[in-house]
Amino acid sequence: MPRVQLGLIAHARSGDKGNTTNIGLIALDPKYFAVLVEQVTADRVREHFHGICEGRVERFELPNLHALNFLLHESLDGGGTRSLRLDAQGKTYSSALLRMEVDIP
Amino acid sequence: MIRIANGQGFWGDSLEAPLEQIRRGPIDYLTLDYLAEVTMSILQKQRARDPRSGYARDFPEFVQQAAGDIASRGIKVIANAGGVNPEGCRAAVAEALRQGGAPRGMRIGVVKGDDVMARLDEFAAGGIEMKNLDTGEPLSTIRDRVQSANVYLGAWPIVDALRQGAQIVITGRCSDPALSLAAEIHEFGWAADDWNRLAAGAVAGHVIECGAQATGGNCQVDWRSIPDYAGIGYPIVEVEPDGTFVLTKHAGTGGRVSIAGVTEQLLYEIGDPRTFLTADVIADFTTIRLEDDGPDRVRFSGCEGRAPTEFYKVSIAYSAGYRATGELVYAWPDAYEKARVADRTLRTRLDRLGVRPDGIHTQFVGANACHGERLSGDPSPDLAEVLMRVAVRSTDRAAVERFTKEIAPLALNGPPVVTYIGGRPKIEDVVAFWPALIPKTAVEPEVSVMEV
Numbered sequence: 365m366p367r368v369q370l371g372l373i374a375h376a377r378s379g380d381k382g383n384t385t386n387i388g389l390i391a392l393d394p395k396y397f398a399v400l401v402e403q404v405t406a407d408r409v410r411e412h413f414h415g416i417c418e419g420r421v422e423r424f425e426l427p428n429l430h431a432l433n434f435l436l437h438e439s440l441d442g443g444g445t446r447s448l449r450l451d452a453q454g455k456t457y458s459s460a461l462l463r464m465e466v467d468i469p
Numbered sequence: 470m471i472r473i474a475n476g477q478g479f480w481g482d483s484l485e486a487p488l489e490q491i492r493r494g495p496i497d498y499l500t501l502d503y504l505a506e507v508t509m510s511i512l513q514k515q516r517a518r519d520p521r522s523g524y525a526r527d528f529p530e531f532v533q534q535a536a537g538d539i540a541s542r543g544i545k546v547i548a549n550a551g552g553v554n555p556e557g558c559r560a561a562v563a564e565a566l567r568q569g570g571a572p573r574g575m576r577i578g579v580v581k582g583d584d585v586m587a588r589l590d591e592f593a594a595g596g597i598e599m600k601n602l603d604t605g606e607p608l609s610t611i612r613d614r615v616q617s618a619n620v621y622l623g624a625w626p627i628v629d630a631l632r633q634g635a636q637i638v639i640t641g642r643c644s645d646p647a648l649s650l651a652a653e654i655h656e657f658g659w660a661a662d663d664w665n666r667l668a669a670g671a672v673a674g675h676v677i678e679c680g681a682q683a684t685g686g687n688c689q690v691d692w693r694s695i696p697d698y699a700g701i702g703y704p705i706v707e708v709e710p711d712g713t714f715v716l717t718k719h720a721g722t723g724g725r726v727s728i729a730g731v732t733e734q735l736l737y738e739i740g741d742p743r744t745f746l747t748a749d750v751i752a753d754f755t756t757i758r759l760e761d762d763g764p765d766r767v768r769f770s771g772c773e774g775r776a777p778t779e780f781y782k783v784s785i786a787y788s789a790g791y792r793a794t795g796e797l798v799y800a801w802p803d804a805y806e807k808a809r810v811a812d813r814t815l816r817t818r819l820d821r822l823g824v825r826p827d828g829i830h831t832q833f834v835g836a837n838a839c840h841g842e843r844l845s846g847d848p849s850p851d852l853a854e855v856l857m858r859v860a861v862r863s864t865d866r867a868a869v870e871r872f873t874k875e876i877a878p879l880a881l882n883g884p885p886v887v888t889y890i891g892g893r894p895k896i897e898d899v900v901a902f903w904p905a906l907i908p909k910t911a912v913e914p915e916v917s918v919m920e921v
Binding site: 375377379381386416422428442443444446448449450456459460463 | 506507603682687689690729732733734735736737738739740741742743754755756757758759789792794828829830832834838839840841842843844858860861862899900901902904
């Protein structure tokens, strides 16, 4: 099984709600949805964003859209208007997630 | 079938987009979303200085330019441009219609009642706690620092205004999807408990509310081949009476409507996809079916919904201290290393001065600012330049002010080959948000329609 960056098989968009970032992760081909479900777990995403996300990570499945939605709690240094970070709204976390490596069949 | 266009994703979005939506092809309704979360507190401050202000000024300017088209083609316009002064906005829009040459007799509706700033103590006395939804803290923690408090109203007050013949409806805060959902309810006569159709309408509103993010803007898939960003078309939904709709854009405009881009936007800023919560309905995003419907057309169907909760969401803005951001650019060679030394030097000086802000955060733009050190890997010593960005936050204004005076000196008394951007950093007021719930029965939306 070749190991690839998630960006090869999926795309994403991220945004903010308070101090929480959401990342929608979508399979580029429906056949890769199973890879996302099996390998891009909430625990792995939390580990991936170590140092950025200080709270829990929730994951939701949307099989109809071949997509997952992640909520990264406490990931914006207090939220969009308080944050000291350049990316105060987590807009670039989408491609940060796509750096994760997964095994594809 | 009706066509609903969105021409504004936030206050500050393209000024041309709403005009293009009107001029480039047929539409029945135009919705404009001007209110980001932080906008209300800014408008509140503006109104405190000038009681005639406090609304999105871009809106009457747009109306003046579009007055002829709006009048002659009967296009209805629904905008949350009212901010904290919807009546002031109506007066400005009436004047804009006159200036723009629209015939007299057009009706303008206003929806108010979202602004509960003046009622907070009354609510508290009546046992409405408005605890922070995230932390559970009581509102009394920040009561004396509140700058604005607005309820996210639903679609029905807008429907009421449309039923009274309003051609332009101006609201304060309402849930973003409500602007277009109201048009659908009004045109098709949907019942207040027709959950599946209302849910489909909320989904349509959600997909178009961020403007061109639904039509190829900010879309990751095949981004190099997206045609003509400069002339990007904004989204239009063609809605059927059963709630199914096609997302598209005017022919001949730039951008792209694709299942990939639309899916990105569906997932944008949502939480639990089974529970997309608005004031009017809860939509289940796991029931949506998307189909390709030809070039630049995506068909939505199958959406299921259920009854909403008994509460409105309230957004309360409060003052949370001060912030400043200083920036210096270090050039090749060893730009990252130099910027790191500069950061350490700055922190040592602040420490020796006794300046201890509540928060200080340094990022190295060009090296690892967006994704952080761990994910970005080691920066190359050959980077052409690195921007050092240091931000501080404090409830003590003096600490922030002292910080702003320590950036420029580094350009001469720190590591070499550096250029300084602008003058001393500006001190900003930090506004924070307090999300809370309020029983729907405690809030009375007010609708008034006037002929101008």
